[in-house]
Amino acid sequence: MAQLLVRLGMAVIGLLVVVPASQAMSIQKIDGPPGVEAWLVEDYTVPMIAMDFVFAGGAAQDPADKPGVANMLSSLLDEGAGAMTSAEFQKALDDRSINMSFDAGRDGFYGDLKTLSENRDEAFGLLAAALQTPRLDKEPVERIRAQIAASIKSDANDPQTAATLAVCAKAFPNHPYGRPLDGTAESVAAISRDDLETYRSHVFARDNLKVAIVGAISAKEAGTMLARVFGPLPDRAKLTPVADIVPQAGIIAIDQPNPQTLIRFGGPGIKRDDPDFMAGYVVNHILGGGSFSSRLYTEVREKRGLAYTVSTSLVTLAHADAFAGGTATRADRAPETIALIKSEVARFAAEGPTEAELAKAKSYMIGSYALRFDSSSKIARQVLGIMVDNLGIDYVEKRNSLIEAITIEDARRAARRLFVDGTTMVATVGPAKTKTATAETQVPPQL
Incomplete structure (x- = not known):
């Protein structure tokens, strides 16, 4: 023992x-x-x-x-x-x-x-x-x-x-x-x-x-x-071909008697091997990837108290790419929350980040990268991810310089590409009285 x-x-x-x-x-x-x-x-x-x-x-x-x-x-x-x-x-x-x-x-x-x-x-x-x-x-x-x-x-x-x-x-x-x-x-x-x-x-x-x-x-x-x-495994796999697909648009409302309404939103993304991907990765952090400093967090929680948290991420699959986000709020405030998110995504697509936002995001993403390598298990996961994405054996050495090289023009171009179509997919899970916000829904004033 x-x-x-x-x-x-x-x-x-x-x-x-x-x-x-x-x-x-x-x-x-x-x-x-x-x-x-x-x-x-x-x-x-x-x-x-x-x-x-x-x-x-x-x-x-x-x-x-x-x-x-x-x-x-x-x-x-x-x-x-x-x-x-x-x-x-x-x-x-x-x-x-x-x-x-x-x-x-x-x-x-x-x-x-x-x-x-x-x-x-x-x-x-x-x-x-x-x-x-x-x-x-x-x-x-x-x-x-x-x-x-x-x-x-x-x-x-x-x-x-x-x-x-x-x-x-x-x-x-x-x-x-x-x-x-x-x-x-x-x-x-x-x-x-x-x-x-x-x-x-x-x-x-x-x-x-x-x-x-x-x-x-x-x-x-x-x-x-x-x-x-x-070594004893077969030489070649027998895989069924999978077609590439662009995420389709849609509005989904699921009736569940929950205290809150869960909200999911998103749209088409950007391929991992696209030259603008790294810039897209950074601007997503600015929009909704930074837990306590993002645009959406500031507008949805800090200024209006609509939700405890809100976030977005880039989803890269072998045959599809998307950006996806989510939050949860009181059922009676779901429509205004959705309208606000739509408005902020559209504004971000049109204007892109500020110079200060870009500098802050780059500093954080470069400084925090080493935390992904502080244990053997984390290193193995990171190395495998680099292999799956075909980023090259020297990616760890060059990754931070790739982020540092992103200009404000790169960031604004990536923001337009990623978010110009807005939130083409919106799903809510909550009480039947929840209604998915339309383009005409008015965004509430700042508190």
Whole structure:
């Protein structure tokens, strides 16, 4: 027991320890099985290894009539593999303080592994078994199916879930992005073991795999590990093509007897590889990305007290791009809140930011960047994100200079491009008396 407690303590330390600043971080490409793209950050500050990886595809590869396959599989990979039952597999993880998890996103099937370096052979062996020979036994399949079904049922009255599902369905009709990630009660009930295995065999392959490793392991050792975990997978994935799509406009009003009305809004975005993306990233921060300093926060909360908070973000998917925002307010004040947001977005598109706003945003975004690299786990996530977005192995070194180089002309051009169409999508979840504001709704005067 004492040894286990020590190991658990080491695991926690490994997640929290501050590692070298991003500016001094060295990323190297490592050799692995053919087709696998893998980057490594060697760091021996603590005897820990963190690995994040992704197979391109995600929930977009679910059968059209059975959304939820990828999500269900992500919950089953650590429920027994090879000769080990679910209980045996979980005990092996617990005995060695190994953290393994999987998650299905819209465009990628993600996995991560965290382990003490002394347990790396066992950890990589368990991961290899989970990916290559998952058991998908009847008991865990039915248990996970029941858990997902219960979650879908409990979420039916959750405003956040209701808004997300409605907006996705409206914005991306007849498209994989419009389907629920978790599936529906009917689709989850219909998912078979064959569906799960077919998804795994089609998506888990080397040519659509990216891996980021951080910690106490050399490039040679990491390459050996990659060969063991991913080498036996198929050479090529069998992915169903997914069409590009522009988010559609719409007005959605969902009646729920909540104390407040939840508001979601947004419109088309900007591609991650667009030359104006970084400027768009900065102007979004000015409009609604900066929690306590943004235009919308100032106008909606500070001046009028309409909501506790309001925010916006840029959404970049493999086949669609959007800006999205949200807030919540009293039901009787929802129309004026929506009208104010629409007015501010339109004004920002027309005028863009001020010189002072741009300087302040650039200073904050440059100064806070290092906080994304203060633990092994955060570094692994950041490195994998850079790989997925195809930003280049030197992105960490040049990112801040890209922001510093943004001019007021760049920022105003990006603001026009991003927000000129305004909030083409507005969704409300609240009491029936809530009415979505129209263009004619008057914006209330400042308090």
